[in-house]
Amino acid sequence: MDLRVGGKFKLIKKCGSGAFGEIYQGQNVKTGDDVAIKLEPVKTKFPQLLYETKIYKILNGGSGIPSIHWFGVEGDYNAMVMDLLGASLEDLFNYCKRKFTVKTTLMVADQMIQRLEFLHNNHFIHRDMKPDNFLIGHGKKQNIIYVIDFGLAKRYRDPKTGEHIPYKDNKSLTGTARYASVNAHLGIEQSRRDDLESVGFILIYFLKGSLPWQGLQGKNKNDKYDRIKDKKVATTIESLTRGLPEEFNQYLQYCRNLKFEERPDYNYMRKIFKDLMYKRSHDFDYQYDWVLKKAGQKPPEGDYVDAKPLGNIAAAQGKDLHNNDPPKNKQPHKFGEERKESRAMLGQQVVNGFSNAGQPANAQARRQ
Numbered sequence: 001m002d003l004r005v006g007g008k009f010k011l012i013k014k015c016g017s018g019a020f021g022e023i024y025q026g027q028n029v030k031t032g033d034d035v036a037i038k039l040e041p042v043k044t045k046f047p048q049l050l051y052e053t054k055i056y057k058i059l060n061g062g063s064g065i066p067s068i069h070w071f072g073v074e075g076d077y078n079a080m081v082m083d084l085l086g087a088s089l090e091d092l093f094n095y096c097k098r099k100f101t102v103k104t105t106l107m108v109a110d111q112m113i114q115r116l117e118f119l120h121n122n123h124f125i126h127r128d129m130k131p132d133n134f135l136i137g138h139g140k141k142q143n144i145i146y147v148i149d150f151g152l153a154k155r156y157r158d159p160k161t162g163e164h165i166p167y168k169d170n171k172s173l174t175g176t177a178r179y180a181s182v183n184a185h186l187g188i189e190q191s192r193r194d195d196l197e198s199v200g201f202i203l204i205y206f207l208k209g210s211l212p213w214q215g216l217q218g219k220n221k222n223d224k225y226d227r228i229k230d231k232k233v234a235t236t237i238e239s240l241t242r243g244l245p246e247e248f249n250q251y252l253q254y255c256r257n258l259k260f261e262e263r264p265d266y267n268y269m270r271k272i273f274k275d276l277m278y279k280r281s282h283d284f285d286y287q288y289d290w291v292l293k294k295a296g297q298k299p300p301e302g303d304y305v306d307a308k309p310l311g312n313i314a315a316a317q318g319k320d321l322h323n324n325d326p327p328k329n330k331q332p333h334k335f336g337e338e339r340k341e342s343r344a345m346l347g348q349q350v351v352n353g354f355s356n357a358g359q360p361a362n363a364q365a366r367r368q
Contacts, residue, residue, distance in 0.1 A: 005079040006070035009035055020048065020151075021077065025084065028069070034084040034138065035069060039077040048151045049078045055124060055150040056082070062118045064111060064146045084138045085146055090131035092290045093206060100206040101303040102245065103282045104289045106273045108134075108206070111145040112199050113273075117266040119147070120192045123159045127152045127190055128175045129198035131205070143286040156191055164261045165189065177228050178214060179205075182256075185229035193258035196269070200252040207244055207305045244305055247276040 003011040011024045021040040028035055040049045053071040060067060066083035073079070089108065093100065100108070112134060119126060126133075128149060137144040152174055157164045168189040175184060181197040184190055205211050213231040218224030237256065241249040251272050258264055277284060280303070289299050 004029070005037060005039075005074045005077075006072060006081060009037060009070060009081045011037060020044070026081065035081050036084045038080045038082070039074075040079075042073060042076055042078055047078065049080045052150050052153075053080050055153055058124075059119065059122055062115075062122075064115045064144055065118070066146055066148060085148070086136040086138050086142055088132050089134045089136075089145070089202075089206075092136070092288075093131060096289045096293060098209045099304055100289055101299045102207065102280060102305065103277070103287075103299070103303055105203055105206045106277050106282065107284060107286065107288065108145060109199070109203055109273045110270055110284070112147075112202070113196070113266055113270050115145070115147040116192075116195050116199065117264075119153075120156075120195070120264075123155050123157050124150070124153045125156045125190060125192055126150065126195050127154060129195055129202065130176045130179045131202055142291075154190075165191070167260050173225060177225050178211060182229075182232050185225075185232060189260070191260050192264055193255055193260070193262070196258075196264055197252065197255040200248070200255055203248060203251075204240060204244070207248070212240065245276055245280075247272050 005011070005026075008028055008030050009026050010029050011026050013025050015023050015025055015036075017023070021038065021044070024037040024039070026035045026037040027033065038049060040047060050071065053068055056066065056068045059065045066085060068080060068082050070081040071079065087095070115134075116126070116129075126147070128151075133147060133149045135146045135148055136142050137146060155165070166189070169187050171184075171187045171189055173180060173184055173187075174190065175198070177185075179198040179201045181190070181194040183197075184194050201211060212235055213228045216224060216227045216231060218227050237249055237252045241252065251269060254269065254272075255264075274284075282303075292299055
């Protein structure tokens with residue numbers, strides 16, 4: 001059966017499904033271009049596709065931002081048609097046996113910081129930084145790393161007046177617990193600094209294979225998230241980055257010292273990692289670990305971090321991160337239901353070179 005949305009976008013194959021609905025690989029029948037199509041039931045309790053579409057349109061034209069080709073209602077579904085992307089960094093991390101070299105991590109870091117700078121300059125914070133939400137491009141754009149999934153994104157300042165959102169506490173946790181900043185766990189309103197701290201945790205995860213707070217279990221979700229929070233608060237940045245080049249300590253210390261409304265110095269953060277690239281005699285040539293593996297080559301053994309995985313490796317994916325002490329005069333807050341806005345990974349695993357159509361699917365968007 002020839003199923004279409006928007007008149008010209010044909011659904012080819014289902015890549016997966018989640019709490020939000022379904023995602024398909026599709027094609028523009030007029031141009032032959034590949035696309036991704038996300039479908040969300042019109043009657044869903046937490047509709048988010050329209051909200052996400054609006055953010056994509058605001059960000060349209062930015063490097064590493066997928067374009068939206070159509071949004072509308074088809075039968076019982078809201079539908080969003082967007083650029084087809086490749087595999088997520090989480091997929092590629094698994095493809096590379098859950099360890100990235102320092103070179104690959106630094107090349108990834110540079111693009112991640114650039115994506116956040118663009119997002120922040122457009123008055124939004126992401127609030128759900130994780131490897132699943134960074135995807136490589138499709139086809140000739142495989143060198144580019146894209147950021148996706150703006151279901152939890154939030155305006156942190158007024159685009160007309162420039163007024164920053166006010167500092168608040170007693171907030172529920174928004175985002176994915178594994179990568180959330182310490183302040184997010186403590187119930188403090190998120191701002192630009194929190195996105196960047198989460199990126200720091202992702203980089204440690206790539207280098208060491210785990211974070212110290214992975215694998216922690218609890219009697220229920222709230223208990224589990226409390227244990228993750230306690231572990232992060234108790235973990236110093238020094239212990240978290242032990243065995244890594246000093247620049248990763250420097251990056252996280254910088255993020256942790258940012259004030260709530262302070263504009264991060266993105267060039268400074270990128271320079272930290274660029275200088276490390278030069279120090280290690282690496283070229284920014286886009287020869288990522290997964291590119292070499294696909295070509296039957298091996299990255300230099302000496303470029304892997306010789307550090308033991310962190311934390312409780314009770315589960316294949318579970319570990320602990322070490323966080324620095326919380327900011328002065330900030331005590332842990334009790335808050336209601338903490339929410340790990342996790343999203344099931346949709347699409348194929350990295351097969352035949354990671355040009356899969358699958359993208360991380362969104363769970364219910366529960367925005368504050």
